[in-house]
Amino acid sequence: MLNNRILCVDDEPNVLNGLRRQLRKNFDVSTAVSGMEALELMAHQGPFPVVISDYNMPTMDGVEFLAQVKQRFPDTVSIMLTGRSELDIAVAALHQGNIFRFLNKPADPELLQQSILDAMEHYRLVNAERELTAELQSANSKLAELNQNLETKVTERTATLRRLYRFVSKLNSLDSQQQVAVLTVNTAASMLNCAEVSLWSHEPDIQQLRMQASTSTGLAKQLNIPVENSALGHIFSRNEIFITDLSSPDLESTTWDKDIVNDLPALYVPLATQSKASGILVISASAKGGYDHEDISIAHALAHSTAIALSNHQHREERDETQDAVIMALAKLSESKDLETGGHLLRLKAYCRLLCEALQLFPGYRSIITPGFIKDIERSSPLHDIGKVGIPDHILKKPGKHTPEEFELMKTHATIGGDTLKSVLDQCKYQGFIKTGMEIAYGHHERWDGSGYPIGLKGLEIPLSARILALADVFDALTSKRAYKPAFSFEQTRRIIIDGRGSHFDPDLVDAFLFKEQEFIETALQLAEISE
Structure with a gap:
């Protein structure tokens, strides 16, 4: 709401009463008979957008008073009224008190009204500019914060992509599926800051999940878990990323499952290249107590790359076995002679x-x-x-x-x-x-x-x-x-x-x-x- 309060200061009560009658229709008028009284009033009842002061007052004249106003209440707009028209007074008032208008007494009513309205507009513009500047500074601050957050995110994302690239490069240099599994669980534990990670391959002939690698020393090597009648097997069969604390009613948790995961919730990520899963990656004991979208994306990238590497190794090993059989057959042909x-x-x-x-x-x-x-x-x-x-x-x-x-x-x-x-x-x-x-x-x-x-x-x-x-x-x-x-x-x-x-x-x-x-x-x- 527009503040139309003005403060009139003059050591003559009759003048103040006249100003009040003249201005009260359009403005909320307060009065004071001295500069000291006016400063007290402004301190306890302000703010006043406009102060109208007489020049010739005892103890503290108008120039000194308005200088104090400018110092204590810099937003208030000052108008000076005086019965003296000396140039030196006007100059002093303008320079020391930063006077907006200098009017002779008695002031023309219309000129006074217009001067006050102009002063009000000036006050509004100054405050609007300040508010706009504050909003702009706030917006710039928020933008800088957003930019910093964005730079941090970009830096973190770039670091993540580099680590994933190094992971894939290492995968391509490994010689066995066992080495792939060990690299995967160690990388997942490091990137996701999780203490327990294990990788399981599906053995379709016996319908079991076989542990290939784990960061947990408590799990027995070559541990096998049946696909049926286990939460791990049930989750593997769903062939989708799954986060659970094993309390879901459709999961029948067994002692095997409790041995695998000691710190819930756990993140289960299938090792799938297309539609069929060849195994599952189990991640738990997160340092931050859960998994956000970024964690899931990283786990999925690791699992997908691992699935491809394991598939390639499987095909390569099958090819090598066939080639070795042919080599041995040829070699034995020569040996037989x-x-x-x-x-x-x-x-x-x-x-x-x-x-x-x-x-x-x-x-x-x-x-x-x-x-x-x-x-x-x-x-x-x-x-x-x-x-x-x-x-x-x-x-x-x-x-x-x-x-x-x-x-x-x-x-x-x-x-x-x-x-x-x-x-x-x-x-x-x-x-x-x-x-x-x-x-x-x-x-x-x-x-x-x-x-x-x-x-x-x-x-x-x-x-x-x-x-x-x-x-x-x-x-x-x-x-x-x-x-x-x-x-x-x-x-x-x-x-x-x-x-x-x-x-x-x-x-x-x-x-x-x-x-x-x-x-x-x-x-x-x-x-x-x-x-x-």
């Missing part, structure tokens, strides 16, 4: 792994001997003698010493095997183990000093995979019993390999063998009885 047993192939795989593990500790090999390299050489090692299928049986199975002509023909098995795998590699360029197998088939009879066959490669010209298998093959040939020779002792074999250092074998491989010698002996003894 030779006098060696099937145990030879298993021992070779083990010896190659031992040499790789030792080389990983040597400077210069850590970036070369990767998990993929070890896997490829293990898978392809049985193919080293696949070329023997092209050697006539009467030469291949001859119990005695070969003639020079027979030995030359015998040596062609390396080229036959390498060429065979090369033709396969031309059709399957992205199969690393085929390339490794080709290198091994061609090069496992090459020698470090260049005296080997079929090409006569020397030193580092020989692929590392072939150099590894060469030593492993000789160790097994020497320590295994054959129809044409007894098994050499481990000590005899050791001396022969050391004697071949720098001539037959890569010196680093001999050092690796000596580093793992005891494990070579243990493997040889464990697999000695394996045969077809």
Whole structure:
């Protein structure tokens, strides 16, 4: 509501009464007979939008009074009335009291009325400007706060996306489903600040959920829970994100479920790539006591990425199993023409792994001997003698010493095997183990000093995979019993390999063998009885 109060100050009561009668129709008029009385009135009954003061008053004149008004009540608009028209008074009043209008007594009624209305409008504009400024400052403050919150949200979201990106990148570098499960539960626990996270895979053949990984030390490894008659199984069957404290009437909680989740509520997120779930992620013991939309989004992203990674690993493992079966069938085909047993192939795989593990500790090999390299050489090692299928049986199975002509023909098995795998590699360029197998088939009879066959490669010209298998093959040939020779002792074999250092074998491989010698002996003894 518009404040139309005015305060008239004059030391003559008759003047004040006249002003009151003149102005009371349009304004709420208060009066004071001195500057001190007027200041008291303004302090206790204000605010007054307009003050009209006489100049010539005892104790405190109009200029001094209005200066005090300006200092104490800066919004009040001042008008001065005086019977004196000296210029110096007007100037002093305007400069010291910031007078809005200076009128001579007696003032024309219309001029006085208009002056008061103008003063009222000025008061309104000043206050409106202040209110608008305050509102603008408040709006700017809120906007700054919103911007800060938005920047914080963007920063937090960016950090979350970076962590999810790193998570997915790590997923792609893992070698097994078990490693995927462990990475997932640890990442979920860290990103969601939850103490208990477990990952369960669905075993459709037995209709159970099997725990693959958990951050809780209280859960038994390889714990299985039936899909039926358990809250976990019921939630898994729903194939949707679910938050519960297990008190829902349609959930029959069992001791298994209570063991899984100790701190409710719990967040259940299916591991689904499309419509079918392959498992479930269980998250509980949240530090903040619950899960908001952001938590659920993060959990869903983790679960979806994990489901894809697990599916890819499953397909890869199934493919690898099929390929390994074909490899072993081909390898046994060549072995069946030779006098060696099937145990030879298993021992070779083990010896190659031992040499790789030792080389990983040597400077210069850590970036070369990767998990993929070890896997490829293990898978392809049985193919080293696949070329023997092209050697006539009467030469291949001859119990005695070969003639020079027979030995030359015998040596062609390396080229036959390498060429065979090369033709396969031309059709399957992205199969690393085929390339490794080709290198091994061609090069496992090459020698470090260049005296080997079929090409006569020397030193580092020989692929590392072939150099590894060469030593492993000789160790097994020497320590295994054959129809044409007894098994050499481990000590005899050791001396022969050391004697071949720098001539037959890569010196680093001999050092690796000596580093793992005891494990070579243990493997040889464990697999000695394996045969077809």
